[in-house]
Amino acid sequence: GIQVEQSPPDLILQEGANSTLRCNFSDSVNNLQWFHQNPWGQLINLFYIPSGTKQNGRLSATTVATERYSLLYISSSQTTDSGVYFCAVGSPRLMIIQGAQKLVFGQGTRLTINP
Amino acid sequence: DAGVTQSPTHLIKTRGQQVTLRCSPKSGHDTVSWYQQALGQGPQFIFQYYEEEERQRGNFPDRFSGHQFPNYSSELNVNALLLGDSALYLCASSRRGYSYEQYFGPGTRLTVT
Numbered sequence: 574g575i576q577v578e579q580s581p582p583d584l585i586l587q588e589g590a591n592s593t594l595r596c597n598f599s600d601s602v603n604n605l606q607w608f609h610q611n612p613w614g615q616l617i618n619l620f621y622i623p624s625g626t627k628q629n630g631r632l633s634a635t636t637v638a639t640e641r642y643s644l645l646y647i648s649s650s651q652t653t654d655s656g657v658y659f660c661a662v663g664s665p666r667l668m669i670i671q672g673a674q675k676l677v678f679g680q681g682t683r684l685t686i687n688p
Numbered sequence: 689d690a691g692v693t694q695s696p697t698h699l700i701k702t703r704g705q706q707v708t709l710r711c712s713p714k715s716g717h718d719t720v721s722w723y724q725q726a727l728g729q730g731p732q733f734i735f736q737y738y739e740e741e742e743r744q745r746g747n748f749p750d751r752f753s754g755h756q757f758p759n760y761s762s763e764l765n766v767n768a769l770l771l772g773d774s775a776l777y778l779c780a781s782s783r784r785g786y787s788y789e790q791y792f793g794p795g796t797r798l799t800v801t
Contacts, residue, residue, distance in 0.1 A: 577730075604788035614725075614776050616792040623788075659730055663788050674788055675721065675744055676780075678730030 575600040575664045579679035586650055587687055594645040594682045596660030604663030604674060605636050607645050609656050610681070616659065619645070650686045657681040690715050692781050692793035700799045701769050709764040709796045713781030719743075720762040721790060722754060725776040737762050738784055766798075774800045 576599040586592055596605070607619040620627050620634040622643065627634055631651075636643040647654055661676040693712045701707050713720050719738045723731035733746040737756035756762045760781075766773055776797050780790040 606789060608792070613794065614778075614797065615794045616731075616778065618789070618791060621787070621789040661730075675733040675736060675746065676723075676731075676790060677733070680730050 575602075575662060575666070575677050577660060577662055577677050577679040579658075579660055579682050581682060582680065583683045583685075585685045585687065588650060588652060590650050590686075592647045592650060592684065594647075594658055594660075594684070596643040596645070596662075596679055598641050598643075598660075598662050600641075600664050600666060602638060602641075602662045602664050604661075604676070605643055606661045606676065607634055607643070608659045608661065609654075610659060611656055619658075647684075650684075652686045652688055655684055655686045657683050692779060692791055694777075694779050694793040694796050696796060697794070698797045698799075700801060702801055703769055703771060705769050706765065706767045707769060707798060709766075709777050709779075709798070710761065711764070711779030711781075711793060712761045713779075714791050717781035717783045717791070718760050719782045719784045720756060720760065721780045721782070722762070722764045723778040723780065723792075724748070725778060725795075727775070731778055734764070769800045771800050774798060 578597045608616040624638045631648045633646045661678045663674040721736040722734040725731040735745040740756045751767045776795045778795045779793045782790045
């Protein structure tokens with residue numbers, strides 16, 4: 574099946590720094606989502622980005638589907654950005670019927686922002 | 689616009705018991721997927737329901753079963769609980785034919801003792 578690798582596994586930064594998180598995947602995808610998992614476990618949708626570039630405030634993401642990777646950028650980090658960031662992908666090969674698709678998650682990047 | 693809801697929030701069970709977890713999808717969504725997240729790991733796909741039928745299944749034993757109701761809400765049942773079933777169980781919903789994007793609920797944390 575499709576493999577998803579995230580790097581780095583851990584990242585420790587000072588408040589105000591910028592960071593780049595990477596997600597590599599092993600097959601073609603028609604769904605790629607970035608999530609932030611809060612301390613209570615809920616997955617917060619950051620981006621739905623199977624291709625192209627999107628920005629939302631201090632966060633932006635780029636997916637280069639032909640090269641099978643996606644990047645999540647966080648600028649001017651704040652302590653509230655701390656947590657685990659997951660990349661999850663869906664592939665046409667994972668679909669049995671149109672619209673029924675499972676997500677395959679990476680292992681996550683644990684981001685710690687110190688004041 | 690109500691998001692995905694799950695109940696209960698926390699649950700403690702004993703080995704061998706059975707448990708039922710519940711999920712209501714986001715308004716306008718008709719597809720529900722269940723994921724298991726062990727400590728320190730990424731979520732793993734259990735199964736997905738659409739039109740009240742199981743449409744896809746991950747690598748989980750038959751002890752894990754589910755149901756979807758006409759109002760699109762769903763239940764996850766786990767029989768003969770093992771210590772290894774202790775995990776965060778996440779429900780996600782999506783709208784078939786509109787977008788592949790999935791939205792997750794807050795999860796149910798199950799502890800098996």
